[in-house]
Amino acid sequence: MSKLRFRISISLDGFVAGPNQSLQEPLGVGGEQLHEWVFPLEAWRRPHGLEGGVVNESTAVMEEELANIGATIMGRNMFGGGPGPWNNTEPWNGWWGSNPPFHHPVFVLTHYPRDPLIMESGTSFTFVTDGIESALDQARRAALGKDVALAGGAKAAQQYLQAGLVDEMQLHLAPILLGGGERLFDGVNSLDSLALVKTVAASNVTHLKFVRK
């Protein structure tokens, strides 16, 4: 069975985005600090078409994270373009340009219908309006036997966690405070179905891997 594998970077105070998210600061004020551990990594830069980079304790974690993923699910806010109905005259096609780094089908949770977007090099965006279970079903079929990544953000993750649908959770804990923004675990009552199985310490991040008990 294809697994649903959730991964996200989180601050010590529990935020996955800072306060006052905007088009200029999609991760909110200070939110980019959540990802400072990843940008220098060779294992992240290569699949994003960038040269160089470092190899460190996070390398194996990143390689594992990217391996055997056949589809991705994300929330509308992570795809971007602001809330509400889609703007058809100046359509928002995501943050990632014409060749997004997914290279597989991506399913975007939204309340507003929209035709699928076919991008370059294997990435497509399908907009799912009938809920998280439908998105997971569609993503599993599209993944052709591989696993499904749940990329975030907070609200999408909360729904899947609360429904007990997450098979694996990889938290990248950044040793910073954001002081406000989107809290990952708001409304999630417990992690009873998930157990911590692996902790990897790097100098600027701690990776905590949970799997279904």
Next chain:
Amino acid sequence: MSKLRFRISISLDGFVAGPNQSLQEPLGVGGEQLHEWVFPLEAWRRPHGLEGGVVNESTAVMEEELANIGATIMGRNMFGGGPGPWNNTEPWNGWWGSNPPFHHPVFVLTHYPRDPLIMESGTSFTFVTDGIESALDQARRAALGKDVALAGGAKAAQQYLQAGLVDEMQLHLAPILLGGGERLFDGVNSLDSLALVKTVAASNVTHLKFVRK
């Protein structure tokens, strides 16, 4: 210079006590889960007068935490006895019985004056009403060259963190959610003066050590 060393157990969602703290559940609902990693440890049981226990990855962390501490600071809520003026007819003398496990002077932050309490085997409780800096000054003098432990709870920690007075912070991150209660970092804007220097992974807790930059 004697250091102020803060240590506390915290949930993945950032709480250091669960919701609905009471005399029956001083750590709030579910709060005892924060400390499940520590009770089985031989390195914790021995100084608490208990026999047996396990040795694991947390042992060295606990030994380091207990070493070279000459005084402790804690908030009123951690000392217990409920909020408001002290009850002189049925005085609350802490959670720990007549021989508390500190064996050094303890300074309790409170708004309500009270005479010092002298307990067995070296523990005393001094009630400090003139603020965190006064408590730290008194604790440093009492520590006779050793370091001062800041034991919590959340509000005491927030004040010392916000004032930049913490020299070392050891977080014991329990892989659980509490869903409510006392958030450690509420009102703390940043950890700019502290850097993550060591991460120790155990099966049921992750120890994150920060020191002043």
